[in-house]
Amino acid sequence: MPSSPLLPKLMKAHGVSRRSFLKYCASLTSLMALPPAMAPRVAYALETAPRPSVIWLSFQECTGCTEAITRSSAPSLEELIFDAISLDYHHTLQAASGAAAEHAREAAMKEHWGKYLVIVDGSIPLDEPGYSAIAGISNLDMLKETAEGAAAIVSVGTCAAYGGLPQANPNPTGAGAVSDIIKDKPIINVPGCPPIPMVMTAVLAHYLTFGIPDLDELGRPKAFFAESIHDRCYRRPFYDKGLFAEGFDDEGARAGWCLYKLGCKGPTTKSVCATVKWNDGTSFPIEAGHGCLGCTEPDFWDNGGFYKPLSAPAGNYRRVGQAAVIAGVAAGAGGAYLARKGKADALANHETVDAFTLEKEEKES
Amino acid sequence: MNATCERGVNALREQIDAPVASFFSSCVSCGLCADACIFFQETQDPQYTPIRKVELLRRVWENEYTLFGRLKSMAGLGNKITDEDFTDAERLVYDSCTMCGRCSMVCPVGNDITLMIRKMREGMSAAGHAPVELIGAAKRHTKGNSPMGDLSKAIQAQVKHASAETGIEIEFDKPGVDYLVILSAQEIAEYPEVIGAMAKIFKKAGVTWTISLEAFEATNVGIQIGNRDVAKYLVTRVVEAAERLGVKKVISPECGHAYQAMRWEGPNLIGREYDFEVVHIIELLDQLRAEGKLKTSGKDSDKITFHDPCQINRRGGINKEPRRLLNMVAENFVETDDAGTMNWCCSAGGGVGANERAADLKNAAFQLKKRQFEKVAPDKIVTMCAFCHHTLENALEDNDMDIEVAGLTEMMAEYLVDED
């Protein structure tokens, strides 16, 4: 029975003790920023939640999000969560292809109409349906069709959440985000390029246990996107001390100084990268020596350049500056001409005065 | 050819140059100039804030010499200058300003407000808004040879008297001598002792000098009124006499604005350098002292303080010279507060003394001097400007203060070494 809870059986199969499961639930509760008293409820929900049917749609994407979520170095409970879902359609992972694969999707939709979860990675081309299609069905049609019977949609990765790289200027395909198209379903955005796997699992766990998490104005779960990377960055003390790397290979960079001047977008980027980190907590981009690109934010490709400091102007200031000098000098010259002329006229109009013409007519007598 | 508002505006237009434009561009309305002004200090009336006194000049500058001002005028938002504006400025530009220059010293952005008052007066006088007393003096000086009228007879009598008293012959209009001495009308009328004093000192120093009967008057009411044409006319008399006589130097007497007129404004009024040098009498005395040609013996035991004339010290750069001289002859020399570069005006310079309308303001301003003198309580106040001398003498008397006032030249002559 696909809808029966599978987790206890899986745990047993993997030789995971219940104590380990409780420990995991406690940690998960903390990660989801839920009160610790909720831990037993998390455990209960995970144990009893029916195994949901999940349809994973991949559109204009690079498969990085799928890679990230399937690349765990050690077997973990995160994997169990994924095992707990019934991934009925994922055209990269599933064995079936072509018509058979589409049948699987249709069958799953039919069987779980109104209850299945749709996960989307990749953006949707809106200019021309033919830019991206699967089995002859355009991404737009497939999303609309699949979303109709969905209980909720999780937009995984910045492309699905906000348009991402395909939408970057000049946006050749007219790429749009899921939320640009689907307006009548709850959508959880888990942006990132790719998102942190642990965040994806925690969001799924939250969905499985308590439904849609608390979202911010950009549709992101607040538990993972409330604080900026800058706030929790281990290099922050250097920022506060005024110590900044000037190049990627200078002494400051090697000493671990702040990467702000090298274009780090940490201050304007909300994500838990600096605390949860990547590859099972090994590191994150800033720790690896590169500034944050701001990948969890909309339009991050076009926000003024990856290597330009956040405080630097982002427009055509060089050309404008030159134009300003020319305009200033030209207008100054015009003003100068008028001023000089005014003064010359004044001097030409000078009436020589003597002691007897210092008074006004009516006063003189 | 009569004074009109338009003539006044045009004169202001002529006066605006890069310094003025930079001053107005820089003013941040901090108000620090107010405390530098003797009239504000004594009245605490904010209208006497120095920079406010030149508002009219600022308006002309904004209207006519700035792009944004021009655009404003084109949009009908400009400000039209009327004769009333000039009338309103009279009391600020003439009555409550002695052009003492203290405000120019304190302005944090470096505005020379005093210079702008001088320029304002060009416009005021051209528009017919100069004080009547000063206009009268200008007329008298133009027609005669001094602002007090014709002083030919008086100067001849005073010179004769000095000659008789000192036994030194003083020749008028003698060509080829070292120095041409010019005097202020105040000295001729009130303090003629200075003539004898100079005669004695120059004789001892072995320098030759003369006085010109055609141009003996050093003062220049054109500078006080603020009219360059009048000032030029008056300064030309002295320049012509000096060059005709072929003197090396013209000695500017103990008179503040005369020094400004002769030494600093004169060449610019006539548009060329002089063929001679202009030195202030105190500068000259100090030079003679340095050369060992001025020797004194004995010292005055009175408690003496020194009053710095604004135009000679702050605006003229003669600061250490009088002190070096005074120390030769004064045993008990005490400075007042703020003495030197930041000294306070005698209260009546820059034409204020002649201006009846400003009498109350002048009296109010003197109270500051009074307090300073009371603090030092000197027996004698020495100065190097006949008009300061005159003002202090009268004001002290009006305020029932029994303090003697003396000119420095006269005092130096008194202690000249008597050997032969």
Next chain:
Amino acid sequence: MNNPNFDLLMFARGPLFDFALLVFVAGVLIRVVEILVLGRKKDFSKAKGKPVQQGIKTIFTRTLPRPGAIKANPITIVGGYVFHIGFFIAFLLFVPHIALIEELTGLSWPGVGRVIIESSTVLAVIAGLALLYTRWRDPVRRKLTTWVDYLVLVLSLLPLITGYVAVNKLFGDPTFMMALHILSVDILMIVFPFTKLMHAFTFAMARYYNGSIQGRKGAES
């Protein structure tokens, strides 16, 4: 989906900054050219001192007040110092600002830590408020002050306040506050050439002229 806060930030950093830069650079150039072109008549009087040297010297020496001046106008002078010094420390020594200047001009220098930047900012704001107060309360300054002066003072304080709020995340979305911070600077740049903010450039000219006029006479300045 867009982040309106980030879009505002990009607008402030992008097109509006470009416009502000245009107005600022062209405006300041016009104003400076306009002053210089009026020129000065040749002075025929024989110099006693050294006008050029004293002019240059006065640019610096006039930075210090005359003895006694502080006592007479404590708020204006002390407030003025604290405001200017604080403003320039926050502006010129905060590394993100240096990064901006480096981007524009290629010039760079070391910055200082947050403690110094933030205390300077706080002091500058307090000083600015004190200056505002004395403008409003003191009869001399009240009479001199136009509405533009009040506006300029307030506009000069806004970048300090918004910057402090943004960096410390006191309230509001930090990205939004950062956008407001840059917006406030853009506005300051735009009003700059039209107001007394020009003194930041012309004070050196004014002090030079004053010094050289006095210097010619051998008088102090």
Next chain:
Amino acid sequence: MRNSSKSGADLVQLMGAVANLPTGNALPILAEIQEALGRLIESGTTAVIDLGSIPFTGGDEKILQEILGDGEVNAVLNAMGESFVQETAIPGVWRVDHYDLQGKTQARFIEVTFIPDILRTQPEDALRGHEMLAERLNERTGANEKGG
């Protein structure tokens, strides 16, 4: 530039020092513990405080440790990584720190309880233990039978 490597090391130290400055959150937490302990005595209500949910640095930990101290029980769990369950010198107040397989901190809790749940053997595990023991006994007896 001469001393830069040295100053670099100093700065790393400094960075650590700055990161470990107490945030001032230790005392409020202790007050909360005191209150929770009262409730535990009165009504048997247990409480859990998640130290990961608020800014809590090494400096804060030190203050907490100074005041709570070490108690009588000190258990190490080996459940998908280590967990340390220690009773503090204040009986009824427990520290529960979970680490993952890589030894990274997963979660830090203060539990105010008579015994942390995680120490108890879970019925499901006991059930599995019962099965396992039966299997093992079966194997042994089976082997004995064969061998005997």
